[in-house]
Amino acid sequence: MTHLDLTPLVREGFALKPNLDDGTIVVQFTGNADMDAVDPLGAYLKLVHRSAVDLKVSRVSFDLSTLYFMNSSCFKAFVSLIDIVSRTDPRAYAVCFLTNPRIHWQRRSLEALRYLAPKVVEVQPLPS
């Protein structure tokens, strides 16, 4: 498998756009991840994981620079993904969050995810 078999997800007020860039899967988030996004996001992250394993990528990046809010149920979808990745030995891939320093909840929430699995999770603030 050499190409990314993921399609964009578009819901009202929430969208995901995947891309395969130099051996890294990048998923661009847009909008607000609230109650209506919980089920689609959970299902999508499982597809991302399957694609990452099939393609043997070393990193999956989630670009949150235009994600304005994420509720705890959507946050939990990431907890589940990170739990699966961190239980894989050796580590299947790194989970990298690209963040917007002007969206303040991101620093706190993603620091908590890094605390959960420091060998798996990376957080990279993008230039504002």
Added chain:
Amino acid sequence: MSAAEPLHAPTPGDSRPPDSAIRVSFRPTAMLISSTRRFSADVLASVLPDPDCTSRVALTIHELLENTFKYSTDGQAELAVWVENVDGRGRRVQVVARNRATREQAEDLGRRILALSEATNPMELYVSMMRESAQRSGSGLGLARIRAEAEMDLSCALEGDAVIVSASTAAE
């Protein structure tokens, strides 16, 4: 069970009115919860100089309202948010959410809030709750997120068949 009394929160007619107050009573939906969070954040941003504080409070409002959506036995919820001056101790932001709940839900909520409030390291407890949640459906992380991420003080009270959750933090 007795009917719940209206939520008491400062009003402009109080002898010592708060700097700013928001009070809503509604039947929450996913869209209204997000709208209330954004509206509250816009109001708070105009009175709080620290955008991180506004963000923490907005997250708290959202998670508390989602809890009322999930657990209210009559579909109704009340929310009050205000900024007040505390004598000699600066300002505090208060968020109070109220809904009717079953006795079992209210007692479970009280236990969870007590555990979070008494935790010497809320982040460690939060991480252990994350690990536990990964193995089951549902999140159950909203209150822990308020305590550990938003660093809010949490408390809970029962009033008849209503459960009242309060969250507060110091503000500049």
